[in-house]
Amino acid sequence: MPSARIAVIGAGAVGGYFAARAAAAGAEVWLCVRRAFDRLVIVSTGADGGDVEAEVPAEVVTDPAKLPPYGFDWVLLATKAHQIPAVAPWLTAAVGPGTSVAVLQNGVRHAERVAAFAHPDQVLPAVVYINAEAERPGVVRHRAGGVLQVPDVLLAERLAERVLTAGEVRLTEDFATAAWTKLCVNSAANTVTTLTGRRLEVLRRDDVAQLALAIMKEAVAVARADGAEVPDGLPEFTVRRLRGQPPGAGTSMLYDRLAGRRLEHEALIGAVVRIGAEYGVPTPTCVTVLPLLAAISDG
Numbered sequence: 001m002p003s004a005r006i007a008v009i010g011a012g013a014v015g016g017y018f019a020a021r022a023a024a025a026g027a028e029v030w031l032c033v034r035r036a037f038d039r040l041v042i043v044s045t046g047a048d049g050g051d052v053e054a055e056v057p058a059e060v061v062t063d064p065a066k067l068p069p070y071g072f073d074w075v076l077l078a079t080k081a082h083q084i085p086a087v088a089p090w091l092t093a094a095v096g097p098g099t100s101v102a103v104l105q106n107g108v109r110h111a112e113r114v115a116a117f118a119h120p121d122q123v124l125p126a127v128v129y130i131n132a133e134a135e136r137p138g139v140v141r142h143r144a145g146g147v148l149q150v151p152d153v154l155l156a157e158r159l160a161e162r163v164l165t166a167g168e169v170r171l172t173e174d175f176a177t178a179a180w181t182k183l184c185v186n187s188a189a190n191t192v193t194t195l196t197g198r199r200l201e202v203l204r205r206d207d208v209a210q211l212a213l214a215i216m217k218e219a220v221a222v223a224r225a226d227g228a229e230v231p232d233g234l235p236e237f238t239v240r241r242l243r244g245q246p247p248g249a250g251t252s253m254l255y256d257r258l259a260g261r262r263l264e265h266e267a268l269i270g271a272v273v274r275i276g277a278e279y280g281v282p283t284p285t286c287v288t289v290l291p292l293l294a295a296i297s298d299g
Ligand SMILES: NC(=O)c1ccc[n+]([C@@H]2O[C@H](COP(=O)([O-])OP(=O)(O)OC[C@H]3O[C@@H](n4cnc5c(N)ncnc54)[C@H](OP(=O)(O)O)[C@@H]3O)[C@@H](O)[C@H]2O)c1
Pocket: 009, 010, 011, 012, 013, 014, 015, 032, 033, 034, 035, 078, 079, 080, 081, 083, 086, 087, 104, 105, 106, 128, 129, 130, 131, 132, 133, 134, 137, 252, 264
């Protein structure tokens, strides 16, 4: 089979890393960016503790009209969730009837986010497990991980065979539970760090830990109403785990706040409020903190 042709929309931390993995697997990679750079470099830590740089063979384009007209096998969508409207011209140009779209984002209901561009059968949602950061356009620091958890469907096998590897694309029979479990954690961890402007060490305060527990308990109730089998004790276990994180460890929404970028709050905690309302599950703590995050994002 010829190598896959893929477009990466959102060539930041996640998009840049998986673009590199796809190129390593032999794919023809097109990076769709708004701030031009000459080459994509993945920086990791070598055995001696120093930086190791790997250049990724890929085409970099800043104009959707410059994409090749012959169609893509895959689009890897790896913007933040709220940035999807801004990349609509890229999605329109890159997604054809034979294109599959992997949505590499946090949150739940990934296919709904791209419904205007792709039929649900074309969409593969993915829960991303990685620790990476875009240091500047074209430079991604990869710290750990690099696994996509995806539903056990035909598209997942195709992604594993043609774009990545089976080790990088992990199938789960219960994707809703996988996505909701991560969202329960993110809804609390990202919220308390972003509101306080502090790293995860802030959870060592008992009052902040109580707030995180309240957020997660609401998220768990909504997850269960939505059909996810989130494990018992997840909030308490998560708080204990987060309290033990190394000094300096933060969250993606905190990093966005510190960098003055808009926040992903609608996908991370707005979703709990919205989907809770659909099922009549009360989410008073999430409802209270959501406007604060929105105000920080606007500012
Ligand atoms: N980073 C992690 O370790 C990690 C781990 C798990 C899950 N996630 C999730 O993965 C998703 C992606 O996160 P990320 O950390 O990779 O974000 P990121 O580093 O901020 O990357 C997003 C990329 O999208 C680009 N973009 C935004 N608007 C665009 C536009 N109009 N045209 C072209 N490009 C545009 C940004 O370009 P600019 O540089 O020009 O802004 C940036 O390169 C999020 O849902 C996040 O929550 C991230």
